[in-house]
Amino acid sequence: MLKVEHLYHSYGKAEILRGISLGVERGEVxxxxxxxxxxxxxxxRLVGLLEKPTSGDIYFGGYKVNNSEKARLEIRRRMAMxxxxxxxxxxxxxxxxxxxxxxxxxxxxxxxxxxxxxxxTVGLSGYEKRDARTLSGGETQRVAxxxxxxxxxxxxxxxxxxxxxxxxxxSHIENLVTDVIKKSSMTVMMNTHDMFQGQRLxxxxxxxxxxxxxxxxNTREIFNAPQSLSIAEFVxxxxxxxxxxxxxxxxxxxxxxxxxxxxxxxxxxxGTEVCAxxxxxxxxxxxxxxxxxxxxxxxxxxxxxxxxxxxxRVEIHCGLPLISLITKKSVEEMNLKTGxxxxxSFKATGVHIIKK
Amino acid sequence: xxxxxxxxxxxxxxxxxxxxxxxxxxARTLAIxxxxxxxxxxxxxxxxxxxxxxxxxxxxxxxxxxQTCYSIPxxxxxxxxxxxxxxxxxxxVFGILFTPQVMVIGQVVLISAIVTxxxxxxxxGVSPAIRETATSLGASRLQSVWVxxxxxxFAVLTAVLVGFGRAISEVGLALMVGGNILGYTRVLTTAxxxxxxxxxxxxxxxxxxxxxxxxLIVTVLANxxxxxxxxxxxxxxxxxx
Numbered sequence: 203m204l205k206v207e208h209l210y211h212s213y214g215k216a217e218i219l220r221g222i223s224l225g226v227e228r229g230e231v232x233x234x235x236x237x238x239x240x241x242x243x244x245x246x247r248l249v250g251l252l253e254k255p256t257s258g259d260i261y262f263g264g265y266k267v268n269n270s271e272k273a274r275l276e277i278r279r280r281m282a283m284x285x286x287x288x289x290x291x292x293x294x295x296x297x298x299x300x301x302x303x304x305x306x307x308x309x310x311x312x313x314x315x316x317x318x319x320x321x322x323t324v325g326l327s328g329y330e331k332r333d334a335r336t337l338s339g340g341e342t343q344r345v346a347x348x349x350x351x352x353x354x355x356x357x358x359x360x361x362x363x364x365x366x367x368x369x370x371x372x373s374h375i376e377n378l379v380t381d382v383i384k385k386s387s388m389t390v391m392m393n394t395h396d397m398f399q400g401q402r403l404x405x406x407x408x409x410x411x412x413x414x415x416x417x418x419x420n421t422r423e424i425f426n427a428p429q430s431l432s433i434a435e436f437v438x439x440x441x442x443x444x445x446x447x448x449x450x451x452x453x454x455x456x457x458x459x460x461x462x463x464x465x466x467x468x469x470x471x472x473g474t475e476v477c478a479x480x481x482x483x484x485x486x487x488x489x490x491x492x493x494x495x496x497x498x499x500x501x502x503x504x505x506x507x508x509x510x511x512x513x514x515r516v517e518i519h520c521g522l523p524l525i526s527l528i529t530k531k532s533v534e535e536m537n538l539k540t541g542x543x544x545x546x547s548f549k550a551t552g553v554h555i556i557k558k
Numbered sequence: 559x560x561x562x563x564x565x566x567x568x569x570x571x572x573x574x575x576x577x578x579x580x581x582x583x584x585a586r587t588l589a590i591x592x593x594x595x596x597x598x599x600x601x602x603x604x605x606x607x608x609x610x611x612x613x614x615x616x617x618x619x620x621x622x623x624x625q626t627c628y629s630i631p632x633x634x635x636x637x638x639x640x641x642x643x644x645x646x647x648x649x650x651v652f653g654i655l656f657t658p659q660v661m662v663i664g665q666v667v668l669i670s671a672i673v674t675x676x677x678x679x680x681x682x683g684v685s686p687a688i689r690e691t692a693t694s695l696g697a698s699r700l701q702s703v704w705v706x707x708x709x710x711x712f713a714v715l716t717a718v719l720v721g722f723g724r725a726i727s728e729v730g731l732a733l734m735v736g737g738n739i740l741g742y743t744r745v746l747t748t749a750x751x752x753x754x755x756x757x758x759x760x761x762x763x764x765x766x767x768x769x770x771x772x773x774l775i776v777t778v779l780a781n782x783x784x785x786x787x788x789x790x791x792x793x794x795x796x797x798x799x
Contacts, residue, residue, distance in 0.1 A: 250694055275698055283694035289687035292709050302695040349695065359694075 203228040209258035236410035242393040283359040288346030290334035302353040340371025360392040441480040465497035466553035482527035484552035497550035568760035587745040591726040594665030606677025627671030633730035639664040656737035669721035676717030680710040
């Protein structure tokens with residue numbers, strides 16, 4: 203559906219994108235995550251043909267996008283983009299949503315029903331005659347989404363559509379993406395700096411940091427097997443332990459992390475300097491030592507417990523600092539308090555090794 | 559003091575009793591300045607768009623020159639138009655000096671800079687995101703330009719009304735190229751200047767009141783256009799809460 207090859211882009215001397223290559227399949231939701239300023243919006247503007255790249259190629263539906271304005275317009279008419287802070291035209295909600303159809307010379311009777319259908323989908327029925335500039339942020343974003351969806355684009359580009367919204371509006375927009383857009387034939391490319399949102403919505407993800415696409419893959423791969431330290435840090439791997447591989451028996455390695463042994467799976471040779479990444483949700487806590495299949499078990503003292511929503515983040519010191527994410531219910535049932543001694547365990551397969 | 563009060567009373571009487579001379583001068587003024595404003599708008603609003611939407615070498619300098627010309631003295635424009643249309647001038651063959659036609663031409667020249675310049679400012683006041691949104695929804699270049707013009711419609715209308723205000727209130731040009739001929743090229747401003755000199759204070763005052771009233775009506779209309787839009791927005795907002 204969409205293929206990008208070796209895309210470079212600069213504004214003056216500032217190089218924003220450095221050799222981006224990626225592919226998006228038909229019907230897929232591809233989410234680009236990355237910190238603010240990593241080049242996500244620029245990438246989307248290039249894909250949306252609003253700007254021309256400094257170098258590199260974009261293929262749409264198998265055809266290479268060239269420089270002719272006529273060809274670019276023809277391709278642009280098969281996509282639609284919703285930006286982070288959408289601008290609405292100084293007109294009614296109806297006229298705003300109908301815009302894309304009107305410039306495509308859609309028939310009038312057809313147009314009216316299409317617009318009301320899409321307004322119903324986004325939950326704005328009855329807003330037709332409202333001045334679009336009087337809407338709230340969440341409503342404006344929904345108008346922008348309706349305005350894009352009504353065209354039935356082959357590729358829908360969403361640039362941080364919930365970045366400026368409250369939690370209720372955000373979940374409304376997310377539901378539209380999962381319930382309506384994913385069930386249609388639209389291919390979606392979306393940007394977000396919220397990695398959890400990415401995880402919720404994406405079929406596949408790409409991590410864009412400093413203008414480079416560091417890794418692409420399904421959400422599991424990105425979150426559990428980040429390919430570099432910067433990705434691991436960005437996707438919320440809170441336990442990162444530096445050490446060297448001490449032994450390697452058929453892929454089961456022992457790491458020496460400051461004198462403490464950690465078992466993990468890796469193909470790397472003995473002596474390699476590595477970083478062991480353990481997602482906090484991989485670490486379980488027990489009060490008494492028991493026999494378990496987990497290869498790693500450490501005794502330590504709880505230094506801090508932070509409860510947020512249904513979860514609790516428990517910090518343990520057991521020679522090395524570990525952070526465990528467990529449910530609030532578990533904390534209550536086990537009666538965990540700061541200063542308690544616990545055993546923290548995690549499987550060797552729960553450790554992801556990154557070569558330094 | 560007494561004389562001024564008498565003149566004031568007489569002036570009001572002239573306006574309300576339908577003094578023929580007062581009304582024919584007013585009608586002629588509206589016809590001439592109205593035509594020049596319409597012609598000016600038809601030429602200079604598109605010209606402003608053309609300048610705004612295209613990038614070319616010297617664009618910034620050109621806009622500066624246009625803005626400087628906002629305050630070009632009317633007598634200077636009058637002098638130029640006079641020279642061009644006088645018998646020995648390059649367009650003297652048309653023989654239209656001292657006619658309403660040449661007054662219209664002169665006023666079109668006079669308001670050219672202000673209408674063009676204010677149109678450019680009006681378009682510049684529209685957020686670039688508007689045009690980009692149109693483009694991202696599949697608008698061609700021309701379609702996206704039209705969206706911006708539509709967004710700027712009230713500000714562009716204001717530019718035209720400002721042009722009308724300048725055209726109707728100027729005296730130097732009308733006097734020089736129109737000649738202030740009774741029943742032919744005599745307009746409100748030239749008449750006031752002449753009758754004041756002749757001591758016909760009441761007539762001058764009556765015409766002055768009408769001129770001020772016309773300027774006021776135009777301003778009120780302009781504001782109504784802008785206000786109506788704001789009221790709509792306010793009402794929509796109120797209905798939300």
